[in-house]
Amino acid sequence: xxxxxxxxxxxxxxxxxxxxxxxxxxxxxxxxxxxxxxxxxxxxxxxxxxxxxxxxxxxxxxxxxxxxxxxxxxxxxxxxxxxxxxxxxxxxxxxxxxxxxxxxxxxxxxxxxxxxxxxxxxxxxxxxxxxxxxxxxxxxxxxxxxxxxxxxxxxxxxxxxxxxxxxxxxxxxxxxxxxxxxxxxxxxxxxxxxxxxxxxxxxxxxxxxxxxxxxxxxxxxxxxxxxxxxxxxxxxxxxxxxxxxxxxxxxxxxxxxxxxxxxxxxxxxxxxxxxxxxxxxxxxxxxxxxxxxxxxxxxxxxxxxxxxxxxxxxxxxxxxxxxxxxxx
Ligand SMILES: NC(=O)C1=CN([C@@H]2O[C@H](COP(=O)(O)OP(=O)(O)OC[C@H]3O[C@@H](n4cnc5c(N)ncnc54)[C@H](O)[C@@H]3O)[C@@H](O)[C@H]2O)C=CC1
Ligand SMILES: O=C([O-])CC(=O)C(=O)O
Numbered sequence: 001x002x003x004x005x006x007x008x009x010x011x012x013x014x015x016x017x018x019x020x021x022x023x024x025x026x027x028x029x030x031x032x033x034x035x036x037x038x039x040x041x042x043x044x045x046x047x048x049x050x051x052x053x054x055x056x057x058x059x060x061x062x063x064x065x066x067x068x069x070x071x072x073x074x075x076x077x078x079x080x081x082x083x084x085x086x087x088x089x090x091x092x093x094x095x096x097x098x099x100x101x102x103x104x105x106x107x108x109x110x111x112x113x114x115x116x117x118x119x120x121x122x123x124x125x126x127x128x129x130x131x132x133x134x135x136x137x138x139x140x141x142x143x144x145x146x147x148x149x150x151x152x153x154x155x156x157x158x159x160x161x162x163x164x165x166x167x168x169x170x171x172x173x174x175x176x177x178x179x180x181x182x183x184x185x186x187x188x189x190x191x192x193x194x195x196x197x198x199x200x201x202x203x204x205x206x207x208x209x210x211x212x213x214x215x216x217x218x219x220x221x222x223x224x225x226x227x228x229x230x231x232x233x234x235x236x237x238x239x240x241x242x243x244x245x246x247x248x249x250x251x252x253x254x255x256x257x258x259x260x261x262x263x264x265x266x267x268x269x270x271x272x273x274x275x276x277x278x279x280x281x282x283x284x285x286x287x288x289x290x291x292x293x294x295x296x297x298x299x300x301x302x303x304x305x306x307x308x309x310x311x312x313x314x315x316x317x318x319x320x321x322x323x324x325x326x327x328x
Contacts, residue, residue: 037068166222
């Protein structure tokens, strides 16, 4: 018997990430090749973006995806989020050359108050929310706080792009396959302060740290490369990363919904005090997923270098949080 369709909201659906994301959701790459989906697409209620959204929907139609059993265009989150099981909050301004992500807070923060309230009012009580729009952690924090009737743990921020970037850098450094790298994680904020941590990583059972054995490379090459990759892409493309961001969103939601088989991934989630991170701070942690739930990998040793990195990214996040206190 075929599965009951699930409702998936995507905001910013006519934007560049939206264009790289929707076709993959509709083809079953996010929720499985046996899971029918209804897309509930939100764009600003302005003629240009709404017209562009119609064009994207025409293309989705033209793909004749068997799993795409419904599709709606919206200009209001109160209708877009009605009964949704999954919400991918992408819609917001991207940064341009020379901007820091934190500069987006003033522009984008308010979007997430309104969308958190709408999710609170009309979404499924089990909705799984992924915030992609930057600054993703703090926007997810704002949305979570605006939705007091939903479980805080169902609001997440995207750190998966940083995680995937770190995997590729390690594969290149060691000359090994991405697929063989286990137990990597990224702590903290989706920003240059994030701390990609390969101390526990293994490749076919061998320690990656021992294989690389180069703390100078870790501190001065690896971490800045991963942390500043977004800016490097903006510099090269003139536009912020889109296909890789959409790919990371698919990975994040797929793993949350369908499980990781014990494999570690990184998710930005509201802390429950793990590793000394204050409650509710939306922080990147190593997790495994099973039965639609994530579970933090606990008990990892934090050495002095790692603690310094974690403290720095935490400080940035608590400063950002303080900066949006008026929106909470
Ligand atoms: N967390 C992450 O790893 C990453 C996050 N991003 C962020 O994702 C966001 C979107 O990036 P792009 O798709 O490249 O931008 P874009 O400008 O191409 O598209 C954004 C779309 O969102 C729409 N939008 C704006 N406000 C909205 C609202 N209140 N409701 C619904 N739609 C709204 C715009 O009309 C536009 O069509 C940016 O904030 C960007 O910085 C980008 C890459 C990675
Ligand atoms: O850097 C940006 O503004 C876009 C982004 O979040 C990324 O590529 O990591």
